[in-house]
Amino acid sequence: MKVGFIGLGNMGAPMAANLAAAGHEVTGFDMVAPCPEGVTPATGAETAAAGADVVVTMLPNGDILRSVAAQIHPAMAAGAVHLDCSTVDVDSARAVAEAAAAAGLSAVDAPVSGGVGGASAGTLTFMAGGSQDAFDTVAPLFEVMGQKAVHCGEAGAGQAAKICNNMILGITMIGTCEAFALADKLGLDRQKMFDVVSTSSGYSWTMNAYCPAPGVGPQSPADNDYTPGFAAELMLKDLRLSQQAAEAADADTPLGQAAMALYETFVEAEGGKGKDFSAMLPRFAGRHRTG
């Protein structure tokens, strides 16, 4: 396929490189980042989009996505698909899909799970929203960039699935870290805590696969001084998106709200920026009970 790829940052660059390595004809553009090997550089977003069967965007947020969409839609060939893989708010995803339809194009919102490691290895999970036809068109690209793609529903459904998943992840990480810090204060060995919880009803992905305690469980960012991994500020971004959506949809999400507030304090006032989101454990372990 002829693919335009806009946004060649930490995630976009390896994704575009994998598409090129699989034999797709990829033209890329980023305002700052260079094109990875195998990707032909374009002089602008419009140029990268012109004549492509599919234009992939991998951008920082909804506002930037909307402005890039306004730039590229007029340049795209009739019937082409705008595949956005960024994590953005549900409203922006729906607005971009509407703009695409008005321009005679299709759109798929397909945020990813799996991080930079998954992007490089081609093992991302895609959560997709959009029509069946558009999903079928981009499915071969999902196969190259990922190991799984779930068609979640119409426009915005991919973003909805992503923020719900990551709200669970943020809440669960905080719960796991809180429990480890309590266990410390009760004199319980962290390895014993892991041995019990990872095989009991408190088990979770954060405990079993991404344990926040160094030297315990499988290798994780905790074993590398909490170098991300999945940075605390990216978790904060996703929790904010979840609460923005909850507010718009009138959903009661008290733990999501509390998780957002904790990551906000951690990132903005406690030096958590640039650390993995599992660094909540040393944060809790170093504190006393308040209130």
Ligand code: NAD
């Ligand atoms: P990044 O900041 O490394 O990359 C974004 C790129 O977009 C940058 O290179 C920037 O120069 C480019 N850009 C910004 N505005 C542009 C414009 N108008 N035209 C062209 N290029 C423009 O971010 P990332 O880590 O690659 O993340 C991209 C998206 O993926 C985000 O929405 C993020 O939330 C999501 N995501 C990231 C991870 C992760 O672990 N990094 C995991 C899952 C999802």
